Amino acid sequence: MRLNVKHVTRYSFDTPARGLVQTHKLIPSTCGSQNILSWTVTTGDAIRGAAFRDSAGDMVETISVRGPVDELVIEVIGEVETVDLFGVLRNYRETVPPTTYLRRTRMIRPDTALRELSAAALEGLDGDSALNRAHALARAVNEAIEYVPGATEEMTTAAEALAGGKGVCQDHTHALIAVAHAADIPARYVAGYLHSGEDAMGEASHAWAELYVQGLGWVGFDASNRCCPDERYIRLCSGYDAQDAAPIRGIMNAGVKEHLDVSVAVMSQYQQ
Amino acid sequence: MLNGAEVRAAYESLERWHKSMPDDLRSLKQSEAENLFKRVGITFAVYGEGGDPERLIPFDMFPRVFTNSEWRKLDRGIRQRAAALNAFLADVYDRGEIIKAGRIPEHLITKNAAFEKAAIGFRPPRNIYSHIVGIDLVRTGADQFFVLEDNCRTPSGVSYMLQNREVMMRMFPQLFVENRIAPVDGYARLLKKTLASVAPLKCDSEPTVVILTPGQFNSAYYEHSYLADLMGVELVEGQDLFVEGDFVWMKTTEGPKKVDVIYRRLDDDFIDPLCFRPDSMLGVPGLMSVYRSGGVNICSCPGAGVADDKAIYTYVPEMIRFYLGEAPILENVPTWQCAKNDDYKYVLEHLSELVVKEVHGSGGYGMLVGPASDKSTIELFRQKIIENPGNYIAQPTLSLSACPTFVDAGIAPRHVDLRPYCLVGETIELVPGGLTRVAMTEGSLVVNSSQGGGVKDTWVLAE
Incomplete structure (x- = not known):
């Protein structure tokens, strides 16, 4: 499927900021399921530099804007050819040992309830394939946390989302990572785009988890939609959790009130 | 007190020295020493142990003495260890040969909190990760030393090594005439040389080195400013630096100045809020991007701590055999x-x-x-x-060696340890000596300043 992405992020400040610095992971890498046909990131008159490909295979770039600055617009426009590999990450260049993704951060630390959910999901599956066990965990998370926008916040942890029983794709992903870790399965957070059509949960800007499945390698699981990423998905970048995988991380001077406006559209060629 | 003609001669001279010192002179000298320490402001706890930062650490005037031949063995052992620890770091952040060879279990490394994902697959200048290695040693016999632990991140306490010597030389100049004691004051020059030698390739002129401190409320702030002074480099806080384009810049009255090497005295977690802890106000946003793209070097490199973890410690002798093909000179406990x-x-x-x-x-x-x-x-x-x-x-529990130490009743043996500071850059450098910590309580084995330990000057006798 040929997908077109337009992702515009607009920061505006009530009082001009004295300057700002951001680190971006806004350029998807080519892998078996996606071929990047064209991709441009524009950042107004920000100074760009210090770009590198990190050990997880993501392009990282830091931008800075000298103040005073009252607005910054980041525009991503790209075209990607995708194929359905049933979520399996193939032909992807990275050097991080998978067991590194057993690291527990505040967002994904399993509490008793998450450990119990993990154990219950895997009950009786000891002899089953690693892939089936991963599917069981994703299903359990989907059933335990209902997709309800607005019930959680950016800093809500996996444990809190499970306790509340409601959340969005970020919460599903954190919870899936946590239950995977509880079963000693390496797992990580993936940020990306989804061509959602009508029936899929989540917005065009989406998140899912990748679990390390023995024999297959990294495999994506979208607990929000109870599926593995297919040709509707574009994989952007990854990390331990939402914060580590954030496509845009920024700092600005304290006391500046920031307004954030994000619009993302993913369209297939047939819709254009 | 140990055997060997040299050390006996040195301790004989010290014996005469302390016996000829009347009690009132001794207490006078003791308070003079304390005043000197107070005046320079050296009051922080050694090795970042916490506790009251304004508390003065007890200074014992009785020096600890190593003979030249004793030191030669320590010197070789410490250099060997520093080289192996760096080889280990270069390996675990690259191909992980030591894991593949089955010599160290993978989970001890990848699941270690000090193992940095952001450091994988990147070669820092000269492939060196830990530029200042502090190795804590104890002695258990005439010729037997054990390593207690390694410190590969930002070992502190070197300012005590330098100040202890300076105070002793001011108070007892005659001792330094009677004994041939190897100097330690070259440390700052060697530290600067070491840091300059690991400037990134993109640096095409005389490298600009800075010390990055968490600020004056840090317990080791005195040491940070003291080392900056001795080296003639700027002492900066995160807010004094900024990232623009491919480099890190320092704000100066003459405009921005490019920085090539940052000797940072704050933990990995705090150095870049855009890569690590987002709530850190102490670091420099974007620093890791510049580091990873080769625009600046950070000493020690982020992730160096994975080599000095107590669980990894057990494997250091194995590292020495694996990377250097040598037998370990210093033993592990x-x-x-x-x-x-x-x-x-x-x-x-x-x-x-x-x-x-x-x-x-x-x-x-x-x-x-x-x-x-x-x-x-x-x-x-x-x-x-x-x-x-x-x-x-x-x-x-080891039967630690004891050194003569001033106590109320005169001179008595007290247990000591030693932390030498090994510098790793283009060359490996080690000033003769280090910081000796002493347990001031009779029979105590705990030398930590937070537990009532003190410090003393450490002599290595010249040949």
Whole structure:
């Protein structure tokens, strides 16, 4: 499927900021399921530099804007050819040992309830394939946390989302990572785009988890939609959790009130 | 006091020195020393142990003496260890040959909190990760030294090494005429040379080196400013630096100045809020991007701490054999890892004989000294170990050597340890000596300043 992405992020400040610095992971890498046909990131008159490909295979770039600055617009426009590999990450260049993704951060630390959910999901599956066990965990998370926008916040942890029983794709992903870790399965957070059509949960800007499945390698699981990423998905970048995988991380001077406006559209060629 | 003609001669001269010192002169000198320390402002706790930052650490005027031949062996052993630790870091952040060879279990590295994902697959200048290696040693016999632990991140305390010598030379100049004592004051020059030698390739002129401090409220701030002064480099806080384009810049009155090497005295977690802890106000946003793209070097490199973890410590002799193909010159203290089943059983059965430490602990906190503890303390520790075995290691109590130390009743033996500071850059450098810490309480084995330990000057006799 040929997908077109337009992702515009607009920061505006009530009082001009004295300057700002951001680190971006806004350029998807080519892998078996996606071929990047064209991709441009524009950042107004920000100074760009210090770009590198990190050990997880993501392009990282830091931008800075000298103040005073009252607005910054980041525009991503790209075209990607995708194929359905049933979520399996193939032909992807990275050097991080998978067991590194057993690291527990505040967002994904399993509490008793998450450990119990993990154990219950895997009950009786000891002899089953690693892939089936991963599917069981994703299903359990989907059933335990209902997709309800607005019930959680950016800093809500996996444990809190499970306790509340409601959340969005970020919460599903954190919870899936946590239950995977509880079963000693390496797992990580993936940020990306989804061509959602009508029936899929989540917005065009989406998140899912990748679990390390023995024999297959990294495999994506979208607990929000109870599926593995297919040709509707574009994989952007990854990390331990939402914060580590954030496509845009920024700092600005304290006391500046920031307004954030994000619009993302993913369209297939047939819709254009 | 140890054998050997040289050291005997030195200690004889010290014997005459302290015997000829009347009690009132001694207390006068002692308060003079304290005033000198207070005046320069050196009051922080050694090795970041916490405690009252304004408290003066007891200074013992009786120097500790190493003969030249004793030091030569230590010198070779310390350099060997520093080289192996760096080879290990270069390996685990690259191909991980030591893991593939089955010499170290992978999980000890990848699951280690100090292992940095952001450091994988990147070669820092000269492939060196830990530029200042502090190695804590104890002596148990005439020719036997054990390494207690390695410090690969930002070991502190070197300002004490320098100040202890300076104070002794001011108060007792005659001692330095009578004895041929190797100087330590070259440390700052060697440190600057080491840091400049690891400037990134993109630096095409005389490298600009800075020391990055968390600020004046940090307990080691004095040391940061003292070293900056001695080296003639800027002492900066995060807010004095900024990232623009491919480089890190320092704000100066003449406009921005490019920075090539940052000797940072703050933890990995705090150096870049855009890569690590987002709430850190101490670091420089974007620093890691510049580092990874080769625009600046950070000393020690982010992730260097994975080599000095107490669980990794056990494998340092293995590293020396694996990377250098040499036999370890300095021995490790035998260590039981509670994460291993057999060791776990042994430790629980012998708690009253062992010293038990937390894997990530430091400074003598969270530690059990079996022979010196009552039953309830031991039982408390037993429960802690049972709850989280992987968090504990155990070691035998060593019969540490003792050095003559001034006490109320005159001179008495007190237990000591030693931390030399090894510099790793284009070359490996080591000034003769280090920081000697002394347990001021009779019979005590704990030299940590947070537990009442003091410091003393450390002499290496010239040939």
